Amino acid sequence: MIEFTFWDILRNLLLAARWTVLLSLAAFVGGGVVGMVVLFFRIAENKWSRRIASGYIALFQGTPLLMQLFLMFFGLPMLGLRIEPWTAAALGLTFFASAYLAEIWRSGVDALPRGQWDAGASLGLHYLQELRLIILPQAFSITRAPTVGFLVQLVKSTALTSIIGFEELVRTSNAINNATFEPFKVYGLVALIFFVMCFPLTQYARALERRAAVR
Amino acid sequence: MGYGLDFGWLAGAAGAIARGAATTIMLIVVTTLAGTFLSILGAAGRRNGPVLLRQAIGVYVEVMRNTPFLVQLFFIFFGLPSIGIRLDPILAAMLAMTLNMAAYTIEIVGAGLDAVPRGQTEAALALGLRPRQVFVKIVLPQALKVIYPALTSQIIIMMLESAVVSQIAVRELTYEADMLQARTFRAFETYLVVTMVYLVLSMGLRRLLVSGGRRVLGAGVS
Numbered sequence: 170m171i172e173f174t175f176w177d178i179l180r181n182l183l184l185a186a187r188w189t190v191l192l193s194l195a196a197f198v199g200g201g202v203v204g205m206v207v208l209f210f211r212i213a214e215n216k217w218s219r220r221i222a223s224g225y226i227a228l229f230q231g232t233p234l235l236m237q238l239f240l241m242f243f244g245l246p247m248l249g250l251r252i253e254p255w256t257a258a259a260l261g262l263t264f265f266a267s268a269y270l271a272e273i274w275r276s277g278v279d280a281l282p283r284g285q286w287d288a289g290a291s292l293g294l295h296y297l298q299e300l301r302l303i304i305l306p307q308a309f310s311i312t313r314a315p316t317v318g319f320l321v322q323l324v325k326s327t328a329l330t331s332i333i334g335f336e337e338l339v340r341t342s343n344a345i346n347n348a349t350f351e352p353f354k355v356y357g358l359v360a361l362i363f364f365v366m367c368f369p370l371t372q373y374a375r376a377l378e379r380r381a382a383v384r
Numbered sequence: 385m386g387y388g389l390d391f392g393w394l395a396g397a398a399g400a401i402a403r404g405a406a407t408t409i410m411l412i413v414v415t416t417l418a419g420t421f422l423s424i425l426g427a428a429g430r431r432n433g434p435v436l437l438r439q440a441i442g443v444y445v446e447v448m449r450n451t452p453f454l455v456q457l458f459f460i461f462f463g464l465p466s467i468g469i470r471l472d473p474i475l476a477a478m479l480a481m482t483l484n485m486a487a488y489t490i491e492i493v494g495a496g497l498d499a500v501p502r503g504q505t506e507a508a509l510a511l512g513l514r515p516r517q518v519f520v521k522i523v524l525p526q527a528l529k530v531i532y533p534a535l536t537s538q539i540i541i542m543m544l545e546s547a548v549v550s551q552i553a554v555r556e557l558t559y560e561a562d563m564l565q566a567r568t569f570r571a572f573e574t575y576l577v578v579t580m581v582y583l584v585l586s587m588g589l590r591r592l593l594v595s596g597g598r599r600v601l602g603a604g605v606s
Contacts, residue, residue, distance in 0.1 A: 228583065231540075231544075231582070231583045231586040231587060232544065232579045232582045232583050232586070233544040233545070233546075233547035233548075233558070233579075233582055234544070234547075235547040235548060235550075235558060236547060236558070236561075236575055236578060236579040236582060237579070239561075239571070239575040240572065240575050240576060240579060243565075243571040243572040243575060244572050247572060321450065325450075325451070325452040325453070326452070327452075328452035328453075328454040328455060329452075329454060329548065331454070332454075332548075332551060339452070339454060339455060339458075342458075343458075346462065351466070352458070352459075352462035352463040352465075352466060353459075353463040353464075353466045353467065356455055356458045356459040356462065356463045357459065357463065359455050360447070360451040360455050360456070360459060363450065363451045363452055363455060364447060364450045364451055367449075367450035367451070368446065368450045371446070371449065371450055
């Protein structure tokens, strides 16, 4: 049997945490890009476009992320794609994030007074220019706190990808626990590592919220 | 391609899916009741308790909110036995869900308590009610009314999160799905059906909570 010292455990967990960070970033960036597309559909003039986007958001907010990941993992091979845990994890979290981010940003767009659109139109801007120059910058600016708050949720959600076999922090900790039989220490450390990643973001979101409240 | 969807197994699986859904519902009912109760105590303690208690509740909330539910579940189910606390999977699941939920609802309930004007407490005290009566009869009902929508969302989020407890072999909806797909080799179809069951559950739960809240707490609850 191999002996693991405390430092061996911690080092292996920290190495695995790199994948948690990478997956979180990939899902946040991917979710941001797809979320922008969903947002365009969600705030379009066309009734059907809005309905489809609402349905998309309701679908992802009304089902467990674990199920979404399973469907990615077992559904992608049916489309003829080679399946890797990484692909399923990154794509699953991307779609999950896109629904939440689109809804957060939509609330920002809705919060702007109607006059902002009218002012843009009266300056002769067309729809896309209005969005790009007037509406979206303001909508993003007032929804910065919930966006950061969602990032915390996303980092925590990456833990679920261990279940479909992606080798991140939790999956590595399961393996270490099976070798050392020290679940109290191992899962305690995992919780601590997640806390160190998430707590600064939580505090940042709070600071943004306070700043927004003052203004 | 050449892969056709096949739902022929569904007829024989309805019972298992219904049993799993029933367990999921049972879990969320217990969690909602215990979690809300705990968070009322927590929120009150955080406002009126001794300094040490306030700080302890603050730390508890931060730790639970900044770590994944899956890790909390593993810590409770695998970690606690090493200090002598051994729990059934279903008890561990209920405990983890309740503790997780309470961390979020302590903040929600707290916001509701803060939203009740100070004059309400003063008026009730002036009428000769004891402090506990003031809290239970005057402040709490008004606070619950304010926070009801946020509480509803949190309950639904928790219901969706409960899928994770299949990982410690609690026989709820996701666990039954895992078993079914292992037997039928129709993984995608199985998870698709079960995902739809979750969707129906979450939409139904929301509708039930909204209409129930309207009846109990009065109009204005959305």
